[in-house]
Amino acid sequence: MSDWLTVTPGDAPLIVAFPHTGTDIPGAIEARMVDPWRARKDADWWIDRLYAFAGELGATTVRTAISRSVIDVNRDPSGQSLYPGMTTTGLCPTETFDGEPLYKPGQEPDAVEIEARRTEFFDPYHAALMAQIERLSANGPVVLYDAHSIRSHVPRLFDGQLPQFNIGDNGGVTCDPALTAAVEAACIASGDSHVVNGRFKGGWTTRHYGQPAKGTHAIQMELACRGYVDEPAVIDASSWPTPFDAARAAPLTRTLRDVLTAARDFAISQRA
Template sequence: MMENESAIARGQSAVMVVTPHTGTLVPPDLLAHPAWEAVNGRLSDPGGKALGAVARKRGITCISAALHPCVIDLNVALNNTALSHRLNRLGLCRTHTSRGEALYLPGAEPSDADVQRRVEEHWKPFHASILAELSRLRETHDNVLMLVSHACAWLSPYRTQPGGADCNFSTNHGASCDRAIVSAMTHAAQALERSWVVNGKVADAFTAQRYGRRECGVHVIELEVAGRWRRELELAQSDARGDAESDALMVEILCAAERALDGVAAPGVPADLFRDFHDACLD
């Protein structure tokens, strides 16, 4: 197991940020395969990196992955369904990059045992941390929001990358989050002249499906930064400089979410929220 495979910053806000696709590290054993050299250090989700940085500055709970999502994707279900029938690009542990680059020599792809080992060492601890933080925050807030950044369009094969909208919000077709919270965040994006779409091409991503429990006071929105905003972030990070405009937008989105949560009615709560989540998400 690698040290610091995920970073947790704990805060008291009712908003929590999770960035499963911001990891850039590749374990030493995989670097024996030449194709992984180019992947090591490559950032898939610049929007998530910026969101996590702003959240930590504001004292908002943030959980960020350290491993590159091609090693194991922490925003994919454990059924490990193939992403493509033409190539063996598995969802959990990919055998190819989104560009079609083979990550393993023929015959050296990860076995079922290899995948299960990564699940036990990386996937389950990451999601156990999510469950623990959600439960902790829910004890002190009537409603909590988990805002999950991801880069699905840049990781999955044959998916058209969403080049039009800057902010792609997903709520499992409205089931994972109160509508007032979504509206507040889209209004914040629009006020800063950023384009947005709700439940577009990635409407039913894993985290929103599995953790969104509006009736329990747990709301989940997944955010993919794309279009002009992603390009600006890539340029800013390649120049090793900050992007004040994008930071301001992240602040406004987070503040809008906090204000909206205050106006959502308190729900009924199950007796053991942590156990309910654990049974649904980890077993």
């Protein structure tokens, strides 16, 4: 396996994907960027740590260490927007969530470079995901859980404060409604805010692999960062990201354990 791609196989019919926790940027690319901190600002900070318990449930995990500013493995490789009419970032982003340029003038990747990055990073990541889906599907239905987070306030992307739990199944298309209901129930039990198919309905991974009729149930969870770290009023290089604190994150971790357990148990029930 590549040094930037980590696959930890489990035996349960559950795969947890981490497409945006990476912060690695090849030196030749970083040298063309405006600011190294800005290039990493929009990572899904500490999500792989937050779900560190996944292996205890028998889940398989797939994680890329490559920053989403190099290539976003949760975007449609054709470049088509997942949210037409709404602000979003592309396959190889040229700006942050806040609209700040990532590259120095004239240093943005062209079509040839974008295709090269896709071949080097995007394709192997998805080949790894597909290999695990096929391995586990040999014994019956599986759940693919795409794990994400974002700051609670990003005015350019959404109004107001994001709910704590943002569940996406692309309007009920990518998984059996029973899976969404089970995940939602675990979120409701936490007492925190939640929404199903709100601002985040599921990215390319969820939409591409979610084929419940064929036994692959895909669901996305977008967490508001405030549930596990303190979010500073001013986001800059001195304040963000906030260091991960397991004790601070413990209440959310307990809920997420219930969420993943519900997802795993749903898949097991489909094999009965």
